Amino acid sequence: xxxxKFALFVLILLYLFLLGPFLVIFVAxxxxxxxxxxxxxxxxxxxxxxxxxxxMFLDSFWTSLYVAFAATASALLLGIPAAYAxxxxxxxxxxxxxxxxxxxxxxxxxxxxxALLRFFxxxxxxxxxxxxxxxxxxxxxxxxxRVVTASLRNFDPDVEEAAISxxxxxxxxFFLVVLPNIRAGVAAAFILSFITSFxxxxxxxxxxxxxxxxxxxxxxxxxxxxxxxxxxxxSSILIIVTVLIVQxxxxxxGLSKYV
Amino acid sequence: xxxxxxxxxxxxxxxxxxxxxxxxLPLVFVLLESFxxxxxxxxxxxxITFLRSPRFLVVYGRTLKFGILVTGLSALVAYPxxxxxxxxxxxxxxxxxxxxxxxxxxxxxxxxxxWIVILGRFGMINQLLRGLGLIEQPAxxxxxxxAVIVGLxxxxxxxxxxxxxxxMENIPRDAEEAALSLGANRLTAFFRVIVPLSADGFIMxxxxxxxxxxxxxxxxxxxxxxxxxxxxxxxxxxxxxxxxWTNATIIAVVMVVTTLVFYLILRRVRPEMA
Numbered sequence: 001x002x003x004x005k006f007a008l009f010v011l012i013l014l015y016l017f018l019l020g021p022f023l024v025i026f027v028a029x030x031x032x033x034x035x036x037x038x039x040x041x042x043x044x045x046x047x048x049x050x051x052x053x054x055x056m057f058l059d060s061f062w063t064s065l066y067v068a069f070a071a072t073a074s075a076l077l078l079g080i081p082a083a084y085a086x087x088x089x090x091x092x093x094x095x096x097x098x099x100x101x102x103x104x105x106x107x108x109x110x111x112x113x114x115a116l117l118r119f120f121x122x123x124x125x126x127x128x129x130x131x132x133x134x135x136x137x138x139x140x141x142x143x144x145x146r147v148v149t150a151s152l153r154n155f156d157p158d159v160e161e162a163a164i165s166x167x168x169x170x171x172x173x174f175f176l177v178v179l180p181n182i183r184a185g186v187a188a189a190f191i192l193s194f195i196t197s198f199x200x201x202x203x204x205x206x207x208x209x210x211x212x213x214x215x216x217x218x219x220x221x222x223x224x225x226x227x228x229x230x231x232x233x234x235s236s237i238l239i240i241v242t243v244l245i246v247q248x249x250x251x252x253x254g255l256s257k258y259v
Numbered sequence: 260x261x262x263x264x265x266x267x268x269x270x271x272x273x274x275x276x277x278x279x280x281x282x283x284l285p286l287v288f289v290l291l292e293s294f295x296x297x298x299x300x301x302x303x304x305x306x307i308t309f310l311r312s313p314r315f316l317v318v319y320g321r322t323l324k325f326g327i328l329v330t331g332l333s334a335l336v337a338y339p340x341x342x343x344x345x346x347x348x349x350x351x352x353x354x355x356x357x358x359x360x361x362x363x364x365x366x367x368x369x370x371x372x373x374w375i376v377i378l379g380r381f382g383m384i385n386q387l388l389r390g391l392g393l394i395e396q397p398a399x400x401x402x403x404x405x406a407v408i409v410g411l412x413x414x415x416x417x418x419x420x421x422x423x424x425x426x427m428e429n430i431p432r433d434a435e436e437a438a439l440s441l442g443a444n445r446l447t448a449f450f451r452v453i454v455p456l457s458a459d460g461f462i463m464x465x466x467x468x469x470x471x472x473x474x475x476x477x478x479x480x481x482x483x484x485x486x487x488x489x490x491x492x493x494x495x496x497x498x499x500x501x502x503x504w505t506n507a508t509i510i511a512v513v514m515v516v517t518t519l520v521f522y523l524i525l526r527r528v529r530p531e532m533a
Binding site: 004006007008010011013014015017018019021022024025028035036037038039077078079081082084085086089091097100101103104106107108109110111112114115116118119122134135137138141145170195198199201202205206215216219220223231232234235236238239242243245246247250254255256259 | 263264266267269270271273274275277278279281282283284285286288289292336337339340342343344346353355356357358359360361362363364365366367368369370372373374375376377379381382383386412413416417420421445470474476477480481491494495498499504507508511514515518519522
């Protein structure tokens with residue numbers, strides 16, 4: 001039993017290492033001093049108040065939300081039909097198409113954003129927001145493809161065949177039979193893609209322009225100039241929201257299976 | 260047959276077209292552009308000059324070192340931890356697994372900022388050491404190689420744990436019991452039974468952790484700064500500060516090629532996993 005005890009000890013250390021920093025940042029965001037210190041002295045909600053009154057954080061929050069929503073919806077619309085075709089059909093060129101559609105996975109986000117920036121400059125300075133949307137959609141498509149493929153594989157094709165042999169048109173059977181059966185996978189793909197886009201830095205880094213920045217990029221910019229605990233307060237809020245989303249998604253969908 | 264082709268075209272066409280236009284085309288364009296000199300002729304001399312410059316070589320070596328160290332450290336911690344997780348009841352394991360993925364899900368800026376609070380001049384460790392009277396001046400912990408490695412390890416350990424746990428779950432419990440009843444002690448059984456049978460998980464995890472570490476941007480940007488540049492932060496500096504698009508592209512090519520090499524190795528070793 002001794003070896004298992006050692007493994008358990010390492011496991012506890014692992015969780016301390018992974019989660020301890022979140023606790024530290026949470027405590028630090030209530031400090032009174034204008035320079036980040038730990039342990040904090042005094043108690044104040046000033047930094048939380050500041051987060052909600054900084055237009056740069058509010059504006060970039062909405063930008064992030066719009067981009068994440070549009071990119072996630074587009075990636076699912078493009079990815080679900082592709083996943084369906086790959087799981088249900090064999091056809092010439094399938095491997096090549098699968099490689100193309102999953103290729104954004106092996107290209108670092110920084111390179112994706114950089115290439116789009118250069119491309120857009122060539123095409124005559126297209127709007128930054130469009131670049132953000134296209135770049136985020138591109139990296140989310142393989143995600144949507146992978147998660148939806150996994151849940152399609154668990155769905156018995158005979159059920160669909162039954163609907164079709166009973167007279168349902170293919171399109172109708174897809175919406176009335178297939179889609180309801182893979183809804184947990186689709187929901188998991190939505191949540192994972194949304195979080196990935198909302199948190200993304202590398203793709204957005206080169207695609208922010210005057211007046212348009214996503215929240216994580218705005219936080220990085222702020223950190224270069226200010227050392228007060230505002231970022232700690234904002235981080236605490238983001239961490240709590242993420243924990244709530246991830247835990248409820250885990251309960252309902254078993255999110256960690258799809259990561 | 261014609262109908263099937265049309266249906267497939269409608270299913271796969273839009274995503275293929277989207278990625279060809281807004282992903283592959285820009286990549287090819289940027290790649291071609293990097294071979295063009297200001298006169299318009301094609302030349303590989305910018306590549307040769309930059310790839311041989313000490314500035315690049317130092318950063319590339321450092322980045323690979325970080326990748327190897329983070330992968331090694333992750334494996335060292337994740338092996339016993341995953342073993343403990345697999346030996347637990349299913350219910351408890353799934354609760355713990357949902358917590359393990361938290362670092363992957365939280366905002367990278369928030370997660371990395373926490374290390375500033377811990378490692379900063381007036382951060383947790385320095386205050387603790389000064390409180391104990393062990394040091395008088397705050398030690399420089401932030402903007403060091405160690406800080407970057409710690410930050411990367413927190414981010415990528417979950418990937419190693421996920422890979423190893425899913426591999427170890429498939430090992431029948433009997434395999435280890437058999438080794439024990441034949442006289443092996445637990446440590447021998449672990450190294451001779453569990454480790455070889457979870458090799459797939461280790462390979463997959465290592466590739467995810469290594470490629471993730473050498474292309475990560477936020478962690479080295481916040482915890483390393485301009486003193487501890489990696490490929491990603493060097494690329495940002497070349498592009499946004501020095502406005503040298505060619506050098507930035509060369510770094511991008513190096514990152515993609517290095518990542519690709521590891522995926523190809525994986526495809527060789529374990530074709531079914533790639």
